[in-house]
Amino acid sequence: MNWQAIRAIYVFEMARFFRTLLQSFVSPVISTSLYFVVFGAAIGSRIDQVEGVSYGAFIVPGLIMLSVMTQAISNASFGIYFPKFIGTIYELLSAPVNFLEIVLGYVGAAATKALFIGIVILGTSALFVDLTIQHPIAMLVFLVLTCLSFALFGFIIGIWAGNFEQLQLIPLLIVTPLVFLGGSFYSISMLPPVWQTISFFNPVVYLVSGFRWSFFGLADVPIGLSLLAIGGFTMLCLAIIWWIFKTGWRIRQ
């Protein structure tokens, strides 16, 4: 393993993040506060409680997931797309590094940023609602795994993308709808039966459900299934990336 290389990539990518630290910090705080104003105050005044949890608290895990997933994807996809776009990728391609080292560097940095934002949102939420976390370790595991797997997914998008529009395309067309329909703001059990069945084909449901369980002990699907889903998704992304580097698809002519 070329640990120096992993570190170099990681530090370089994190530096980009620290340059815009204030921005990275302020925007999730503001958007989370807005969510609480809109969903918590407006809708929450009508819904009141979901399965014994106040609505304001109930949406916190989904809110964190939503931001963490989109942040992980956009950070990782941009992180690898940018060198491709401006040509600095020549250096990665000519360096004595393997795919795993490149991935660990870029994905590690993107996941760290997403994790940071997730924690900021968690902290902001605690200002608005009373939060108890029943299984803090499981919570952390879910959070980290989500950051990592969606950063891996973003990395694939960044390699695939041929222009800036494509970079936005998948997050916009697929990820955001899946997350919104993935039970971030409601419990699947609140839906009519047909929609419940359809929802179980949405992978995000498993993540949000597992994550919410770690807070309140409530889940739409068994916790083991949630872990399996996120583990499977991670492996799938890793396999695709391995294939990309093996064949040089879209990176090495």
Next chain:
Amino acid sequence: MSMVQISNVRKAYAGGFEALKGASLDIHEGEILALLGPNGAGKTTLISTICGITQPTSGTITVGGHDVVTDYRGARSLVGLVPQEINLEPFERVINTVRFSRGLFGKPKDNALLERILRQLSLWDKRDNRIMELSGGMKRRVLIAKALAHEPRVLFLDEPTAGVDVELRRDMWDIVAGLKEAGVTIILTTHYIEEAEAIADRIGVINKGEILLVEEKTALMTRLGQKELRIELHEPAAELPASLADRGLRIEEGGQVLVYTYDTGQDRTGIATLIREISEAGLVLRDLQTRQNSLEDIFVGLVSKQEDAA
């Protein structure tokens, strides 16, 4: 000993265009090899294939005995590359990009070394500037600093002096000479033939994906080098005397000068006879001059010969 061995390398790009058509080349340890060739000859493609930016379609390449495909780690850790295009992140600071390069190649932090490199390239004062705040020539030097930061044993410079002023070009030559001194093997591509003449040990000519020739610079110049003898006359000769008609002389400057071209490689240059014949024809010599053909003439000759053959 050969440091880089390229044997029978073909490279077809995705569109099917074959940019290298069976190139073979041995690069000796510690030498400076200049690759000359017109635009689109395949110089960058050859370098990219050695460095791992593109994959060879067939053939093998080793660097320091390591195959660039199967043992890419071993090969690439010996190689530094200064690309032809200025590929740098505009918002990054000079020192950070250089530090990044060193880390990427698995080398531990060494601030003293980076300072030495940046000073040598006159970039030390600019170390905290963003790349976008640098001039074009400075950016090119940043690329060199990045390549040197990981102490390569083999350095590829793809047109390092394109768009660089005369003074900086001299500096660059000095740096290259210093690296050679330190035992680094250097391969550079250039369009400036005087550059190859000035610093290379050997010269390779590549065109249309084929390596047309690789030779010691001096041997090349004597082997292919032709000399011109310029004979200045006292009185202009309106036309050549009949006795000199078939000696292949050229009349210049309104008959004031006769030019005789000969091969320095030949045993008999025919100069002595010519001079005797000239005075027998009644012409009076005023001065004699010889001029060695430059590499440029050789190069242009080779490339146009290949064009004729095609």
